[in-house]
Amino acid sequence: MTIDRKERLWCQWRALLRVLAGVALVNLPFWVLGRVIFIDRPLVAYESVVVCALLAWRTPVGAAALLLLWAADAVVALSRIYLFTSIDALLDSLSFIREMRVLDFIDTPRLALMLLFCGSAALLWRLLARRPVGLVAPSLAILILFGLDFLNGSVGRPQAMGRLNAANLVGSPTFALAVAVNTARTPNPLVDIPIDETVQGLVDVPQWAAQHPERGMLLLVIESFGWHNDTAIQAWMNARLLKQLKPGSFDARAVRMPFRGSTTAGELRALCRKGNDYRRLDAHNAAGCLPRLLAAQGWTTVGMHGFSGNMFERWRWWPTVGIGQAEFAEDLLAPDAVRCGLVFRGVCDKDLLDRALAAAAKPRTLAYALTLNTHLPLAATPVPPPLQALCATGRTGPAVCELLAAQSLLLDQLAAGLTRLSVKPLVIVVGDHAPPFSRRTDREQFSSTHVPALLLQPGN
Structure with a gap:
């Protein structure tokens, strides 16, 4: 060579x-x-x-x-x-x-x-x-x-x-x-989700509504409310709501529910038993959505979210699923009102929850509420000592523990609000998806397939 x-x-x-x-x-x-x-x-x-x-x-x-x-x-x-x-x-x-x-x-x-x-x-x-x-x-x-x-x-x-x-x-x-x-211009078609994988599998909502015309209903979707893999931590989270209510006031239970997708997918799953893209909603495929079914029975349907209605065009498709009165930050926030959250800053969840409970306390009224303040990245949140001890044992890290603290505070506020009501509504609480932490050690603490769902049926 x-x-x-x-x-x-x-x-x-x-x-x-x-x-x-x-x-x-x-x-x-x-x-x-x-x-x-x-x-x-x-x-x-x-x-x-x-x-x-x-x-x-x-x-x-x-x-x-x-x-x-x-x-x-x-x-x-x-x-x-x-x-x-x-x-x-x-x-x-x-x-x-x-x-x-x-x-x-x-x-x-x-x-x-x-x-x-x-x-x-x-x-x-x-x-x-x-x-x-x-x-x-x-x-x-x-x-x-x-x-x-x-x-x-x-x-x-x-x-x-x-x-x-x-x-x-x-x-x-x-x-x-x-x-x-x-x-992108051709959104994925909507698909039906098995009924036992949605809130409609927990209770036959239209039938319950027909049998209880003197009561209202609250459907609450909590942002980034995931199922924690640590048994003690998840049990503590469930207890924030289930064990703080007056005995006999509700028949309560907590279950795991499959999820797939982001927040709008979680909304479609809870409201309509549908999966995929909200942009495919129309009057025909939304006919089975809970708000439309209840409106057909003469119920008032109210929806509220603490962020702008422009986000994901909720101002447009919420009425399609049967929400007769949609309220967003544009409607709920006065110029000098206190705001909560970080990147997604808007109505404080406590104020939104108080408003939703007031609506659900009215007969034949469905109040649908989508929370905001536990959206990641999360604003600094104090952690109560009992949860801090569980986080230390479970080695959750500060980011996960603060998220759990924010969500547990919301459940505490829900329990306190329900205690004050003389006529108890049917309450369904569900997470939209697991917390989308970017750090592997934080993300892997939550189930990648299931979220919590809590059902409270008022006692006689």
């Missing part, structure tokens, strides 16, 4: 090594994050090879491609973190970002995350900028990635069985995002 040929071969190997090192740097931030937070993504993005080639060929073009890839990868990952059933559902939620206090998302961990990405970008620049790698090295890198993906058994099959590795080794976030954007 001639010296020139050996030199060319060595140059190709060095170029390949630079590309593979660049691929590692492109994916490094997500690898580091995956050790701390919940990220459901392939280990390597195919596009990272293209980014490396572009950085070496035309550095500004490569830098733009890197930012686009990271943005696409982040959107796909966020759709999993926040329990959206599809990427297009997350994209739909981003259209309402004007309703949020986005600056409250900025904290020390997120600033450290920005530094992590900036550091990776700086190392990529030093490794590849203006150091062309040709076509052979990137082509070999793609073949290597494809070969690993093929051996892993995950090429084109994100849920493939019998893999060497539990996760996809290689994937394409930009392709996934492009497909989602292309299909």
